[in-house]
Amino acid sequence: MKVTDIVEKLGLNVFSGHEGLGREVTGGYASDLLSDVMGHAEAGTVWITIQTHRNVTAIASLRDISAVIITSGEKPGDDTIAQSNEEGIPVLGTELRTFELAGRLYSLLG
Amino acid sequence: MTFEYKVQGGDFTHAGYASSQVKKMLKQLGVDSVVIKRVVVCLYEAEVNIVAHARDGIISIVLDTDTILMKLTDNGPGIANIEQAMQKGYSTASPEVREMGFGAGMGLPNISANADRFLITSEPGTGTALEITINLNSAAV
Numbered sequence: 001m002k003v004t005d006i007v008e009k010l011g012l013n014v015f016s017g018h019e020g021l022g023r024e025v026t027g028g029y030a031s032d033l034l035s036d037v038m039g040h041a042e043a044g045t046v047w048i049t050i051q052t053h054r055n056v057t058a059i060a061s062l063r064d065i066s067a068v069i070i071t072s073g074e075k076p077g078d079d080t081i082a083q084s085n086e087e088g089i090p091v092l093g094t095e096l097r098t099f100e101l102a103g104r105l106y107s108l109l110g
Numbered sequence: 111m112t113f114e115y116k117v118q119g120g121d122f123t124h125a126g127y128a129s130s131q132v133k134k135m136l137k138q139l140g141v142d143s144v145v146i147k148r149v150v151v152c153l154y155e156a157e158v159n160i161v162a163h164a165r166d167g168i169i170s171i172v173l174d175t176d177t178i179l180m181k182l183t184d185n186g187p188g189i190a191n192i193e194q195a196m197q198k199g200y201s202t203a204s205p206e207v208r209e210m211g212f213g214a215g216m217g218l219p220n221i222s223a224n225a226d227r228f229l230i231t232s233e234p235g236t237g238t239a240l241e242i243t244i245n246l247n248s249a250a251v
């Protein structure tokens with residue numbers, strides 16, 4: 001499955017990083033603790049979080065995360081958007097809360 | 111080859127710069143992606159610890175044919191009890207730093223789990239020094 005399929009099926013906003021919409025997705029990881037993601041998220045996953053600052057895209061880039069989904073209607077910061085565009089890592093958004101979004105993504109990837 | 115990077119305490123927008131430079135370099139050298147991942151986890155956690163807990167720091171990367179040595183020294187408050195700091199979940203991060211999602215007390219355990227050799231020395235009131243070594247050819251485990 002590609003990032004773009006997830007955007008379409010879950011009705012997500014695409015804030016930035018459009019260039020990376022064709023990236024392959026192999027799983028998901030939901031966490032707002034950065035060192036938890038750093039230590040445990042696999043490459044190729046979609047990261048679900050309410051964090052919006054630039055360290056999110058920094059970690060996504062370092063750990064080869066396919067895309068970031070920001071939940072609860074939060075918006076990414078300007079420098080988060082800038083890095084997302086530079087590196088082609090899509091930053092997506094939803095009004096849903098992490099629990100509901102993770103559930104839908106889980107069934108989608110099932 | 112030796113490379114140096116400066117780290118500024120409190121500057122979260124540039125945290126991860128050295129890690130991303132080193133990642134690019136190792137990728138160009140064709141190092142195995144699992145090994146790169148381990149290097150990146152160690153260096154990022156050590157880098158962010160300087161930003162979150164110390165003042166100025168210097169990172170020096172010594173790249174050899176079969177190892178990478180990452181030395182990080184800072185002039186922060188130091189760590190009084192290293193054994194305690196190494197425990198999963200122990201953190202003295204400020205409320206502002208926690209709000210950003212740091213402060214889970216998992217950084218140093220992440221380094222331990224990913225390094226082939228990890229030394230930490232610290233003098234309270236003076237600073238902290240980390241030496242992290244990873245074998246570049248240890249891919250096939």
Ligand SMILES: Nc1ncnc2c1ncn2[C@@H]1O[C@H](COP(=O)(O)OP(=O)(O)OP(=O)(O)O)[C@@H](O)[C@H]1O
Pocket residue numbers: 034035036155159160162163164184186187188189195196200201202203211212213214215216217218219238
């Ligand atoms: N360079 C440093 N200078 C001073 N204290 C440090 C330094 N690095 C770590 N510490 C101390 O060790 C504790 C544990 O560090 P560790 O990286 O495991 O967790 P954390 O940084 O608090 O949270 P996380 O890494 O999960 O975001 C810190 O909270 C801090 O008290």
Ligand SMILES: [Mg+2]
Pocket residue numbers: 035155158159213216217218
């Ligand atoms: Mg830490």
